[in-house]
Amino acid sequence: MRRSTLVIALFLATAGLSAQHREGRYRLHLDQPRQTIWGLGVEIQSDSIGSANLGLPDKVVAVPHDLTRMERRRFYTDMLRGFRYCRLALGLYLRGLDTEKKHIIERYPGQMRDLKEMMDQSGMESVAAEYWSPAPYWKSNGRYRGGTLRSFDPEFLDELGDALVADLRYLEGHGLEVSMWSLQNEPPVNHDKYSTAEYSGDQYYRTMKAVAPKIRAAFPKVLIHADSHSGQHSDGGKRIRQDPDLLRLVDAWTWHRIGRDSNELIDKAEWFSREAEGKPVFNNEFEYLQGPASDRRFVNTAQSLMNWLVFQSSPTWFWLHALKPTYNAEASGYALGFWRPADDQDFSRWPDLKPGHWTYNTQNWHSLAGFLKYLPWDSVRLHVEEERVRQDNRILAWRTPTGRVALALTNRSGGPFRFHIDLGRDLNLSGFRYTPSEAHVALGMRSGATLAAEMPDLAIEFWVEAPNP
Structure with a gap:
């Protein structure tokens, strides 16, 4: 009898504790x-990439290029409206070249016109321009994929800086407002699956030392951030913090905590903001590298956004892709929606989705849709x-x-x-x-x-x- 009474008492105590929780x-x-929360950002796949991020196909597989006229309008108004920034991947999703291979331009006719149309009709304000790789002329291997810069001599970096300024002028010349700039996406990364350029901490610092003053002089209002990987704690970020002149040119520290549980923004709150030198820190890429969208990830994505804003006082937050092609293996974890390119004839997936049309990836989209609707710039x-x-x-x-x-x-x-x-x-x-x-x-x-x-x-x-x- 005593044992039964004890079990009941423990059960009631546990139930009471659960109720409190x-x-x-x-x-x-x-x-x-x-x-102040500036607004949210998203990336656009305006050129092709191989399934599972393997390769840079010659064929054009891109948005808004592939969408029908009516589907473009729906894409602009139903998904993109509410975002403020379009993250533009230079050397990857904008990777055409001039004859000397020094400057990045559109790769197919109408690419810049499409981007301008998208920005105007969606109401997005401006472009966050960021290199996945500079043009091949500047690379050690003469191509977008893999390698590093072919020189870090002062004369070479001075010439590179002029070329990077010219790339931004090209964007502005085609009607795109540039509000953010970054030298390199994920500087420690080096592979040949898609566009990359590796920088050691010292190489990143030396390149920024040469290039950032030119960007600031040409574009005084553009936000310069570092380093789209580990922020102020990266090897390059540490060196920048030790150089007062260069530090004055860096306006924010950017991080990639891709697919991480939102709890880390609470557990490591002090670490993310430590030694920021009074500059904002924010996440400028979030997606799930492994596995598809899920119900659990639906909440985690929202909490990642919220925890950056609350525990790091971030002024903005970026998701990765708006739309991905239906036949790309990485699409579910990366995208807010899917579009069917004209050459995808496998209707076992999304059987009702026509070529040139798009649909929502609801678990990812619903994570952000309310913020886009109710959290104005x-x-x-x-x-x-x-x-x-x-x-x-x-x-x-x-x-x-x-x-x-x-x-x-x-x-x-x-x-x-x-x-x-x-x-x-x-x-x-x-x-x-x-x-x-x-x-x-x-x-x-x-x-x-x-x-x-x-x-x-x-x-x-x-x-x-x-x-x-």
């Missing part, structure tokens, strides 16, 4: 603004006090440029979770829920100085202040 209390501080994050930081239940609050308050909430705790939020004053909030399979599900209106939001597992909710009547 299924709710949390939060206080929104409307009077404690944090950083230049919103200001608001501080939220948490009774306990829960890795599976995140909260982000902001005030829009028009003064409306909004919140994003997540739940991946394995069961229902209730947020109890002290809003600081009476607010009229409209709720919307996103799950791996549903988007923009209306939850009705809540009014008052508190919000009690009970969420199912694997869900994201947005609570947005309604406009004044």
